[in-house]
Amino acid sequence: MADLKDKLELIGMSLSFFVPELVLIVGIILLIGIGLRKKQYPPLLTFLSLLLFSFSFLCYVFTWRIYVTPQKIFNGFLRSDDFSAFLKMLFDVAGILTVLMTWRKQKEQRYLPEYYALLFAIVLGAHLLVMSMNLIMVFISLELISISAYVLTGFSFSKKGAEGSMKYFLFGSVASAVMLYGFSMLYGLTGTLDFSSAEFIDHLLGKNSTLFFIAALMALAGFLYKIAAAPLHLWAPDVYEAAPMPIVAFFSVVPKLAGIGVLTKFILAINIFGQSAFDWQFIISLVSILSLTVGNFSALLQKNPKRLMAYSSIAQSGFLLAGVAAFLPQGVHFMLFYATVYMFVNFLVFVYLQYFESYGFSSLESFSGAGRTHVWPSILILIGFVSLTGLPPTAGFTAKFFVFSSLWEAYHLSGKNILLWLLIFGLLNTVVSLFYYLRIPYYTFIKEAESGTKTNFLAFENLLGFVLVLLVFVLFFYPGLLMGWINKINFVL
Amino acid sequence: MFPIAHFLYLGAFLFSAGLVIVIVKKNMIMVLLGIELMLNASNLNLVTFNQLYPDSIQGQMFALFVIIVAVSEAAVGLAIVIKVYHYYQTSVPDEINELKD
Numbered sequence: 343m344a345d346l347k348d349k350l351e352l353i354g355m356s357l358s359f360f361v362p363e364l365v366l367i368v369g370i371i372l373l374i375g376i377g378l379r380k381k382q383y384p385p386l387l388t389f390l391s392l393l394l395f396s397f398s399f400l401c402y403v404f405t406w407r408i409y410v411t412p413q414k415i416f417n418g419f420l421r422s423d424d425f426s427a428f429l430k431m432l433f434d435v436a437g438i439l440t441v442l443m444t445w446r447k448q449k450e451q452r453y454l455p456e457y458y459a460l461l462f463a464i465v466l467g468a469h470l471l472v473m474s475m476n477l478i479m480v481f482i483s484l485e486l487i488s489i490s491a492y493v494l495t496g497f498s499f500s501k502k503g504a505e506g507s508m509k510y511f512l513f514g515s516v517a518s519a520v521m522l523y524g525f526s527m528l529y530g531l532t533g534t535l536d537f538s539s540a541e542f543i544d545h546l547l548g549k550n551s552t553l554f555f556i557a558a559l560m561a562l563a564g565f566l567y568k569i570a571a572a573p574l575h576l577w578a579p580d581v582y583e584a585a586p587m588p589i590v591a592f593f594s595v596v597p598k599l600a601g602i603g604v605l606t607k608f609i610l611a612i613n614i615f616g617q618s619a620f621d622w623q624f625i626i627s628l629v630s631i632l633s634l635t636v637g638n639f640s641a642l643l644q645k646n647p648k649r650l651m652a653y654s655s656i657a658q659s660g661f662l663l664a665g666v667a668a669f670l671p672q673g674v675h676f677m678l679f680y681a682t683v684y685m686f687v688n689f690l691v692f693v694y695l696q697y698f699e700s701y702g703f704s705s706l707e708s709f710s711g712a713g714r715t716h717v718w719p720s721i722l723i724l725i726g727f728v729s730l731t732g733l734p735p736t737a738g739f740t741a742k743f744f745v746f747s748s749l750w751e752a753y754h755l756s757g758k759n760i761l762l763w764l765l766i767f768g769l770l771n772t773v774v775s776l777f778y779y780l781r782i783p784y785y786t787f788i789k790e791a792e793s794g795t796k797t798n799f800l801a802f803e804n805l806l807g808f809v810l811v812l813l814v815f816v817l818f819f820y821p822g823l824l825m826g827w828i829n830k831i832n833f834v835l
Numbered sequence: 836m837f838p839i840a841h842f843l844y845l846g847a848f849l850f851s852a853g854l855v856i857v858i859v860k861k862n863m864i865m866v867l868l869g870i871e872l873m874l875n876a877s878n879l880n881l882v883t884f885n886q887l888y889p890d891s892i893q894g895q896m897f898a899l900f901v902i903i904v905a906v907s908e909a910a911v912g913l914a915i916v917i918k919v920y921h922y923y924q925t926s927v928p929d930e931i932n933e934l935k936d
Contacts, residue, residue, distance in 0.1 A: 477897070478893075478896065478897050478900055481897075481900070481901070481904070482900060482904060485904045485907075485908065489907060489908060489911050492911055492915065493911060493914075496915065496918060500922075501922045501923070501933055502933050502934060504915070504918045504919045504921070504922045504923075505919065505922075505923075505931050505932075505933050505934055506934060507915050507918070508863070508915050508916075508918075508919050508928065508931065509928075509934075511911065511912055511915050512857075512863070512866060512928065515870045515908055515912065516854075516857055516870060516873070519853070519870055519873035519874050519877070520873070522873075522874060522877040522901065523850055523873065523876060523877045523880070525877070525897075526846075526877045526880035526881045526884065526894075526897075527880065529880075529881060529884050529893070529894055529897070530843075530880065530883075530884035530887065533884075533887065533888040534888075534893065535893045535894075535897060579934075580934040583934050584934060
């Protein structure tokens with residue numbers, strides 16, 4: 343009986359760190375329950391989702407101090423620490439913003455309860471993924487994200503939606519099968535599934551067999567697929583084109599940051615604190631260079647704004663990976679800063695792409711002269727694109743500057759040429775990205791078109807857009823507000 | 836008892852066969868079968884490797900979870916096949932190309 347009591351106490355202790363996830367689980371069950379009813383009230387569903395996401399977010403804000411000390415929960419399957427808590431807050435904010443974006447379309451969106459339930463499932467999966475310390479947990483939460491995402495891609499209920507969801511499924515399930523094979527090999531090499539344990543590290547120490555290299559590479563492939571990094575990015579443009587706009591904005595932030603979060607931990611484990619026989623820093627830098635180059639140069643040729651943003655998100659994962667590739671604590675801090683800014687800016691752009699889409703602007707040429715009829719949306723989307731490029735006076739500049747400075751420092755400390763190349767490619771690609779990011783603003787402001795009626799300034803999108811733009815400026819002028827907080831985050835394996 | 840290397844060879848063979856099926860076969864149902872083979876290859880590996888470390892059953896537990904996930908993945912996959920068939924009257928991915936640059 344004492345054994346049982348100990349177990350119950352352990353679960354009780356673990357649950358006290360698990361409140362936000364419980365809220366999300368309750369959300370999934372509630373929404374599916376409401377979905378069974380014949381008559382639904384869309385505003386009620388939206389409000390409920392908003393409430394639950396905000397509650398989960400506020401849990402972290404008000405009880406931040408319990409997440410500061412790393413704590414293993416559920417028998418070491420998960421670990422609650424401030425690194426994961428910060429990322430989890432970002433996921434909740436992304437959830438809130440996605441629900442707000444859906445607000446306008448809630449009447450037209452079919453199967454709204456299931457739509458929100460799947461959103462909750464992805465956010466729950468992302469929460470679990472960044473906390474997981476065990477390969478079982480990594481696999482299950484990654485599949486929770488992936489399977490919900492395959493379904494959610496098809497939620498435009500059109501020919502394109504079905505095709506996008508099929509492509510996502512085929513690529514995704516093969517990638518996760520490959521990752522799983524890598525995991526099984528790592529288990530065979532180490533005898534444990536807990537990748538932060540001393541046993542795992544000890545068994546890999548001094549191992550220079552090709553088998554270890556291939557196994558770890560296969561495992562990495564699964565994560566790199568999830569963040570749409572270059573050799574594994576082929577699904578992104580098709581999926582982004584097929585999915586509804588709020589979902590695209592959501593996909594470009596939540597699964598990506600979750601993948602980066604777990605990759606940061608996993609790469610440290612297989613790198614064995616620099617003792618590994620293989621140069622993992624080289625591989626991450628190479629992937630980062632490839633993503634930057636492929637993403638930016640392919641984006642130059644795009645005509646559809648959604649596909650353009652897909653390639654842009656591939657290039658942005660290159661920058662996020664560059665923060666990881668520095669292999670320094672500052673690198674991880676700057677990566678978190680970059681991730682926060684990227685999330686806000688990306689949502690800013692997508693809010694207005696959705697706005698323009700609802701007025702029938704679906705290709706880049708159709709944006710001609712939109713600056714005259716839709717003055718404020720055009721100005722705000724311009725600020726969004728300027729920030730994505732990384733020009734002052736926006737937070738995008740600060741974020742890119744931080745990432746580059748950590749790369750420069752890492753290059754000085756280690757003297758590895760690949761880091762210098764990564765820095766050079768990053769700078770060159772920032773210039774290239776200017777050409778495609780400013781194409782929509784070019785059409786809206788420079789190109790002439792017949793004048794139409796002026797639209798209402800007090801639109802809901804403008805309110806949301808103003809808040810996001812304000813954040814983008816505040817983070818440029820006072821980056822210390824956020825960096826001061828991030829610098830306190832103690833990243834340990 | 837067999838030496839465990841035999842099982843690992845079988846796992847590697849299953850994995851490669853699954854990958855070849857995924858790449859070569861045209862129909863999406865066959866591709867799904869290939870994916871199942873790849874997942875089961877990993878299951879076999881996990882259970883086999885557990886023989887090396889008999890003091891815990893982590894590998895077998897992982898295999899159980901993989902089976903469950905594979906089932907839900909197959910269910911979603913088949914649902915997507917039905918949806919695609921509804922719109923395109925085919926389940927051959929090569930003939931479905933609405934989305935392109």
